Amino acid sequence: MKFYNTLHRKKEDFQPLEKGKVTLYTCGPTVYDYAHIGNFRAYIFEDLLRRYLEFSEYDVLQVMNITDIDDKTIRRSIEEKMSLEDFTDKYTSSFFEDVETLKIIPAHHYPRATEFIPQMIETIKQLEDKGFTYTTEDGSVFFKISQFSNYGKLANLNPDQLKSGDRVEDDEYGKEEGRDFALWKGYKPQDGEVKWDSPWGEGRPGWHIECSVMSTYYLSNHFDIHCGGVDNIFPHHENEIAQSCAASGEAFVNYWLHNEHLLVEGQKMSKSMGNFYTLRDLLEKGCSPEALRYTLISTHYRSKLNFTFEKVKASQKCINKLRELKRRLKKIENDGEEKSLNSETEDMLSKFSDQLDDDLNISGALGELFIWVNYLFAELDDNKLDCCSANGALLALKKIDTVLGVVDCATLDVDENIQELIKERELARSDKNWAKADEVRGQLDRLGIILDDTPEGTVWKRKID
């Protein structure tokens, strides 16, 4: 298995620190609003990574942080006249609901920054003792980058050139150099009720320290993989490396994986452009969670993904095709016990994983999958598939879906009213009352349900747009 490691800007063979086990830290949400489709690209990429590692029989321990303390959560909670806790609880729950909707496998731990203040203070003290910090008049503590010689390695930036820059105007906490970053922020009136006691006075932790502290708390000082969006490479991850290595004196993360961003209809997603979508927005527009999942998963994680409704529609068709295959395979499964993977199926499985072994080359893997799907449909149409092979194929499809997570769907039931309509139409059809049958088809169509009359009876599925 190979991954593109941002640290060395090349693909590298993946060797976990402990054989058969993977320690994985994935940057999570800042809970100040509903997560948008771009956020989910990152979480879906991380989910693909998690699922594929487990598919490859690694025992994965995954941690995802919940950032519930930063400028945005404080500002918005004050605007909403809510306590920080109530405010962030609301968006944390909505995040978990969305995770479930998208069938993202939950991380083993979701630490919240506010639950780790003592540990963060402890780490800052360690850094202070080792001479990596300085304190300013307002009770803020900064990390002194000039003390850390490896600074800039991940982002491939020259630290000396970070000294000057038009965008460095932020001297609000009185730091010595623009490039230094806050470990602890002294209390300011705009923080409202949000403050904790510390050896440097009241205040709150900086952003970067939370990930350093929470990742190493669960995964130890040195762990395998750390993921996030490309925008996190600098400064967030660069700063994490500096803090963590300076504090522990050990290596921090072996593999840094970053996902590219998402565009919507070719444009950067923004509220002013009117192309800013949360998961809820898209579900309301009729996109199914599986189609969104497929859309987000099916472009390689290091390429920009142009999110379009055309792509969601194409994704839904691919999923329908896989579900149709499953239905037809099940039909000849009959007595069910005997299974064998025929050579085509074995071939597909091995090519599928070969592709994903190459830095999660999902397009290549899906290509292999559909070659096999087409082969199976042709066999099924010719009645050439024995039940042994069909059972084997079903098994393979199930295995593939542990990675994709789009075929099986718990919410594929419709309300009773719709079931009644389908029965009504079945009756009309057996009476050859075609006018009535077509009327019902039209009725269901308006409800977003498509009917397929198959030799085994009528099946239905969700309309694509």
Next chain:
RNA sequence: GGCGUCGUACCCAAGCGGUAAGGGAGCGGUCUGCAAAACCGUCAUGCACCAGUUCGAAUCUGGUCGACGCCUCCA
């Protein structure tokens, strides 16, 4: 200014020196009460452009054009 990514058919997209995977859309057929699905056939002498290296290049080198990202808290 510094660092970096990308340009393959109508759309998406693999490919990493050996003669263009796969998906969607389209078109023509088979099947069907109608439809859908599925199946069969069709769909790039060419991979932004120009040179070069090579027996051989979408793949390597140089250049040109174009799109984009990061350079202090945005996944």
